[in-house]
Amino acid sequence: MPEISVIAGPASSDLADKIAKRLGAHLVSAELRVFSDGESKIKMGRAGKICVIVQSTYPPTDTHLMQALMLSKKCADDGSRDVCAVIPYLAYARQDRAFLEGEVVSIALVAKLLEAAGVRHVITVDIHSQLAMSHFVSVQNVSSIPILADHVSRMKLHSPVAVSPDAGGADRAKEFAKRLKADFVALKKSRDRTTGEVMVDEKLDIDVSGRDAILVDDMISSGGSIVKAAELLRKKGAGKIYAMCAHALLIGDAAQKIKAAGVQNIIATNSVPGEYAKVDLSPAIAETIKSRYSSA
Numbered sequence: 695m696p697e698i699s700v701i702a703g704p705a706s707s708d709l710a711d712k713i714a715k716r717l718g719a720h721l722v723s724a725e726l727r728v729f730s731d732g733e734s735k736i737k738m739g740r741a742g743k744i745c746v747i748v749q750s751t752y753p754p755t756d757t758h759l760m761q762a763l764m765l766s767k768k769c770a771d772d773g774s775r776d777v778c779a780v781i782p783y784l785a786y787a788r789q790d791r792a793f794l795e796g797e798v799v800s801i802a803l804v805a806k807l808l809e810a811a812g813v814r815h816v817i818t819v820d821i822h823s824q825l826a827m828s829h830f831v832s833v834q835n836v837s838s839i840p841i842l843a844d845h846v847s848r849m850k851l852h853s854p855v856a857v858s859p860d861a862g863g864a865d866r867a868k869e870f871a872k873r874l875k876a877d878f879v880a881l882k883k884s885r886d887r888t889t890g891e892v893m894v895d896e897k898l899d900i901d902v903s904g905r906d907a908i909l910v911d912d913m914i915s916s917g918g919s920i921v922k923a924a925e926l927l928r929k930k931g932a933g934k935i936y937a938m939c940a941h942a943l944l945i946g947d948a949a950q951k952i953k954a955a956g957v958q959n960i961i962a963t964n965s966v967p968g969e970y971a972k973v974d975l976s977p978a979i980a981e982t983i984k985s986r987y988s989s990a
């Protein structure tokens with residue numbers, strides 16, 4: 695494998711450190727200063743010919759995105775021949791199309807900005823949709839489902855059912871259920887595109903009474919989708935309920951609202967550091983990096 699420099703973005707320094715150790719790569723740290731108006735200033739050490747920047751873009755989303763762009767620009771300016779951005783939580787991926795007339799397709803702009811800053815390849819985790827991926831010239835999506843399923847397989851669950859809070863996440867939850875040899879059901883969720891209000895159809899395709907349920911989603915933001923789903927599962931007599939996702943943004947009091955809705959615990963990856971980051975993404979990301987560069 696060629697010599698790789700792993701650049702620790704301020705949002706993902708622990709994850710970058712773990713990835714660098716797994717690759718046996720040189721870790722370059724970034725010194726951050728945030729001014730009173732919110733602007734970031736970054737100073738980083740000299741990187742090598744192949745740069746892998748690790749920076750998740752969880753909130754403050756735009757700040758973290760800007761920092762990723764700054765690091766990419768620096769690597770490109772220093773003459774790196776390849777800049778790869780590892781962005782586990784890729785902000786704006788949900789805006790992969792114009793849902794209402796006049797809306798901007800934000801993820802297409804993010805793709806262009808990264809490219810303009812010198813990024814040649816993006817590695818992300820559980821991206822919201824295939825459509826979001828289609829806006830990038832070169833992108834790889836790492837699934838967190840195998841490692842999340844492995845984590846859950848060590849928990850004692852009674853007749854588990856994997857539940858997707860909406861039809862869009864059905865394949866993810868189905869794959870999780872398969873790995874766990876559990877049943878699977880997708881709820882029928884709809885969202886008012888103007889008010890953001892979430893509604894769930896009460897009719898379930900399987901009986902969940904007395905069974906433990908694991909809600910599987912790509913991300914939890916306001917917690918609205920998980921709360922609605924947990925309320926329905928409780929109404930249908932489910933046993934213990936867990937919420938599992940790759941990206942636990944948990945804005946404001948989302949975690950408290952989720953627990954108040956009857957969820958025992960939230961299990962997430964270290965895409966977003968914090969209390970619920972129980973599953974380490976570094977093995978899966980390091981493998982993806984290795985397979986990209988092993989023939990270079």
Ligand code: R5P
Pocket residue numbers: 788859860862863911912913914915916917918919920
């Ligand atoms: C939606 O399609 C996503 O997969 C998530 O279900 C959603 O973005 C979660 O957001 P919130 O926690 O705000 O409901």
